[in-house]
Amino acid sequence: MEEFIQHLINGLSLGSIYALIALGYTMVYGILQLINFAHSDVYMMGAFIGLYSSRFLGIQEKPGLLSFISVLFISMVGCSIVGFLIERLAYRPLRGAPKLNALITAIGVSLFLQYSGQIVFGATPQSFPNILEDADLLALGGVHLTLFDVTIFMTTLSLMLILRYIINSTKLGKAMRAVSYNGQWASLMGIPVNKIISMTFIIGSALAAAGGILVGMKYPKIEPLMGTMIGLKAFVAAVLGGIGNISGAVLGAMIMGIAEEFVVGYGASTYRDALAFGILILILLFRPAGILGKLNVEKV
Amino acid sequence: MLKVDKLKVCYGNIDALKDISFEVKKGEIISLIGANGAGKSTTLRAISGLLRPKSGDIFFENKSIKALPPHEIVRLGLLQSPEGRGIFANLTVLENLEMGAYTRKDSKELIKKDMEHVFALFPRVKERLKQVAGTLSGGEQQMLAMSRALMGKPKLLLLDEPSLGLAPQIVETIFNIIKKINSEGVTILLVEQNAAQALKISHRAYVIETGNVVMTGLGSELLVSPKVREAYLGG
Ligand SMILES: Nc1ncnc2c1ncn2[C@@H]1O[C@H](COP(=O)(O)OP(=O)(O)OP(=O)(O)O)[C@@H](O)[C@H]1O
Ligand SMILES: [Mg+2]
Numbered sequence: 001m002e003e004f005i006q007h008l009i010n011g012l013s014l015g016s017i018y019a020l021i022a023l024g025y026t027m028v029y030g031i032l033q034l035i036n037f038a039h040s041d042v043y044m045m046g047a048f049i050g051l052y053s054s055r056f057l058g059i060q061e062k063p064g065l066l067s068f069i070s071v072l073f074i075s076m077v078g079c080s081i082v083g084f085l086i087e088r089l090a091y092r093p094l095r096g097a098p099k100l101n102a103l104i105t106a107i108g109v110s111l112f113l114q115y116s117g118q119i120v121f122g123a124t125p126q127s128f129p130n131i132l133e134d135a136d137l138l139a140l141g142g143v144h145l146t147l148f149d150v151t152i153f154m155t156t157l158s159l160m161l162i163l164r165y166i167i168n169s170t171k172l173g174k175a176m177r178a179v180s181y182n183g184q185w186a187s188l189m190g191i192p193v194n195k196i197i198s199m200t201f202i203i204g205s206a207l208a209a210a211g212g213i214l215v216g217m218k219y220p221k222i223e224p225l226m227g228t229m230i231g232l233k234a235f236v237a238a239v240l241g242g243i244g245n246i247s248g249a250v251l252g253a254m255i256m257g258i259a260e261e262f263v264v265g266y267g268a269s270t271y272r273d274a275l276a277f278g279i280l281i282l283i284l285l286f287r288p289a290g291i292l293g294k295l296n297v298e299k300v
Numbered sequence: 301m302l303k304v305d306k307l308k309v310c311y312g313n314i315d316a317l318k319d320i321s322f323e324v325k326k327g328e329i330i331s332l333i334g335a336n337g338a339g340k341s342t343t344l345r346a347i348s349g350l351l352r353p354k355s356g357d358i359f360f361e362n363k364s365i366k367a368l369p370p371h372e373i374v375r376l377g378l379l380q381s382p383e384g385r386g387i388f389a390n391l392t393v394l395e396n397l398e399m400g401a402y403t404r405k406d407s408k409e410l411i412k413k414d415m416e417h418v419f420a421l422f423p424r425v426k427e428r429l430k431q432v433a434g435t436l437s438g439g440e441q442q443m444l445a446m447s448r449a450l451m452g453k454p455k456l457l458l459l460d461e462p463s464l465g466l467a468p469q470i471v472e473t474i475f476n477i478i479k480k481i482n483s484e485g486v487t488i489l490l491v492e493q494n495a496a497q498a499l500k501i502s503h504r505a506y507v508i509e510t511g512n513v514v515m516t517g518l519g520s521e522l523l524v525s526p527k528v529r530e531a532y533l534g535g
Contacts, residue, residue: 174395174399175399178388181391184370185382185386186388186399189399189403190370190375190379190452192369
């Protein structure tokens with residue numbers, strides 16, 4: 001039982017991180033029907049912006065809530081700019097071109113970020129600074145609830161609530177949903193579609209940045225290719241939940257995180273990464289639209 | 301108010317509009333009629349900026365809008381309720397109406413007041429504010445589409461087949477409402493399959509055939525013109 005609860009805690013924590021990244025995939029897909037392969041590298045950039053900004057601010061060894069929040073904030077802003085530029089420079093010029101062109105460009109942008117990352121940051125893994133000191137908040141028998149787990153969970157939860165508010169209740173969020181339904185019709189209502197698309201990239205990238213910081217804290221080695229595997233898993237999580245569907249991405253991510261922890265916890269850690277692909281194959285076979293996704297049915 | 305001058309529009313290398321010129325004056329209801337595929341919707345799409353003309357020009361209140369993006373054209377007070385209604389099925393009815401008012405900087409109270417005014421024209425829409433728009437019936441969706449466009453306070457309203465697929469009584473209602481909207485000061489450019497009804501409420505009309513304007517006249521004249529009767533009014 002104790003072991004079970006421990007795995008559940010770890011799973012929720014991992015799932016939260018997947019969720020932060022999965023949201024960016026699903027939001028961009030929802031609005032452009034584009035799989036933004038560069039998204040996982042924006043997440044990587046988030047971790048590195050965290051690293052360099054904490055050095056720059058001189059807080060790399062001053063753990064505390066304030067350090068954590070400042071680094072998180074700076075990284076989110078930094079990645080917003082990165083995400084904005086990627087859309088503006090790489091994807092927007094291809095709007096209207098066949099979808100495949102944009103997809104190939106996305107792969108190109110991803111490789112560009114990974115290899116410029118290796119040139120600029122170096123290929124060897126670097127230690128992420130100690131911006132928050134981990135501690136057991138609760139130790140009951142064999143179950144440990146650490147400060148990091150709670151931080152990861154609370155950060156994710158707060159960001160999700162903010163996101164939900166934006167999407168459901170603000171003018172921007174409504175416009176985002178309108179554009180994702182039909183961009184041409186949205187423009188006929190006076191909605192500046194390009195601006196809304198930029199905002200989608202900005203928001204998705206900021207969430208990925210938070211993922212990068214949280215991962216940097218928990219698994220404190222970061223390197224320019226760190227996005228590949230986690231990005232793939234977050235993408236599978238988005239597909240599992242129903243790509244384009246916001247709640248689906250969170251649900252899929254939690255399922256992925258928990259499933260992965262259990263696979264590892266119960267001795268099959270060699271299959272850790274294979275799990276994602278197993279899940280992907282199963283969804284594609286049995287429920288291609290994902291758990292919450294609807295296959296496109298349009299009312300005429 | 302709107303002047304379309306020798307408009308030519310292509311899809312790839314197919315000429316959809318070859319030479320379209322017409323004019324809409326303030327306060328008018330103008331109809332474009334023509335067979336399927338004549339180029340009526342293409343004309344409206346080009347006016348709204350969704351298609352870039354190959355040549356020719358479009359003037360709204362004496363200013364060329366040919367190069368403006370769609371959302372800026374809306375800002376000038378030119379709104380379109382597109383073919384197939386174009387409602388956002390994933391948004392609620394109320395959210396759809398809010399999107400109609402997207403460009404307006406007016407106060408919440410004023411927008412609310414305008415919404416009440418729109419509800420007076422379309423009481424059915426008011427009953428369903430919280431409903432997801434995709435679950436409305438076809439007629440209700442059409443009413444929502446027109447309500448939504450009105451929320452943008454258009455000076456000129458383009459309507460693409462507002463009566464499509466509706467039951468005869470509702471068609472009647474829709475045409476009456478179009479007349480009413482017009483009498484409240486909104487200029488209207490109407491595209492209709494239902495040529496008889498459209499001509500009855502129009503001040504003037506243009507007949508479009510394969511991308512060309514082939515005839516024009518007062519609504520009442522065209523209604524009795526033998527050529528129009530034969531081609532579009534079923535003899
Ligand atoms: N996206 C497109 N690509 C290629 N050809 C198109 C496209 N849209 C329309 N066309 C063609 O352009 C011509 C004019 O189409 P349009 O939709 O303007 O006709 P319409 O007069 O509105 O007809 P309807 O009464 O059936 O709505 C048609 O021949 C049509 O096949
Ligand atoms: Mg048409």
